[in-house]
Amino acid sequence: MYKTTISEVHKYVDQEVRIGVWLANKRSSGKIAFLQLRDGTGFIQGVVAKSDVEEEVFQLAKSITQESSLYVTGSVQKDERSPLGYELLVNGLEIIHQATDYPITPKEHGTEFLMDHRHLWLRSKRQHAVMKVRNEIIRATYEFFNNQGFTKVDPPILTGSSPEGGSELFHTKYFEEDAFLSQSGQLHLEAAAMALGKVFSFGPTFRAEKSKTRRHLIEFWMIEPEMAFYEHEDSLKVQEEYVSYVVQSVLENCQIELKTLGRDTSKLENIKAPFPRITYDDAVKLLHEKGFNDIEWGDDFGAPHETAIAESYDKPVFITHYPTALKAFYMQPAPGRPEVVLCADLIAPEGYGEIIGGSERIHDYDLLKQRLDEHNLPMDAYKWYLELRQYGSVPHSGFGLGLERTVAWISGVEHVRETIPFPRLLNRLYP
Known part of the structure; x- marks a missing residue:
């Protein structure tokens, strides 16, 4: 035996x-x-x-x-x-x-009941399948970046400043100082890229955003590569090759799980680089053609806008060159068009929204200092970040992929709460 x-x-x-x-x-x-x-x-x-x-x-x-x-x-x-x-x-x-009175029976249960019993709900066939897809995405991520010569770097979770410069931060005391839970490891990864060339991180990030949509979590995981000597176009190529690699790895290694989830795999089989691209300017025009007359140049896109744009393509689509005012302080202006930046959001098909945000970073000291001033960010907190532009500054780019949104898209589940073992939502810190 x-x-x-x-x-x-x-x-x-x-x-x-x-x-x-x-x-x-x-x-x-x-x-x-x-x-x-x-x-x-x-x-x-x-x-x-x-x-x-x-x-x-x-x-x-x-x-x-x-x-x-x-x-x-x-x-x-x-x-x-x-x-x-x-x-x-x-x-x-x-x-x-011998178990007695197991609470999750083979009948229909409400979402809140299942979330209250998440520690048990994970045992179900469907949730097992989603977690296996998540694991394969993680495995393929490490494989892809290791094969491409990237070095794994672990940025701090407790930080003294915010990469986004926004208010959606979890504040805590760090002995006598103020500290925040990290929204992104990007700034520290830029420092690592200046030492190691091509780096990536994989870890938890936190957004104190009071949102209840099917795309939002309070705590989620991000894959964040950062690359020295890579300009905007170079970064887009890495992004589409990486996403293609992950999708094809799931198709190859999670056939049983995708079948359990009832996923239409024909839609995934087409996910291969290159991906289509549309500028923000043309995206606004496309939205007008689709009847979104309320959107004007300079407005940010919401979930309905992203979905409408994605419907025109059968692959993920890059929306590039957003207005400078909509994006973070560190993004490089487009040559000859300072009103837009060299950035891109990658929008997944089938209504799953943005899964990647990325950009070329400002590498000029004076321009970055000017941006910090314009965003009223404390110079003391960003002194080390500015110094990266004083000692051998080079063009560099990076991006962040939200793991849970990517799991939702590839596995075909509707809500990101099913894509992480124990979701942290606006109204949920249990179990």
């Missing part, structure tokens, strides 16, 4: 195995019991036939309760009807713990 996991049963066809599992669900008749089993690596059906096992084992199969833990032994059989391609002909059951 071999001890294994559900994801590895394909190695043991027609052989007997032992697996530690939980009972996700079951149904039984007088002569046969079907056990839906999970072990964290996947789901498999265990078939217990009364004629093939001792009476004690069959009665145990009929009486075991949802989410009880057990060791199951049996023979691995091919089964084309199963999403996994295999099932287990059970000949032995050993109860580890």
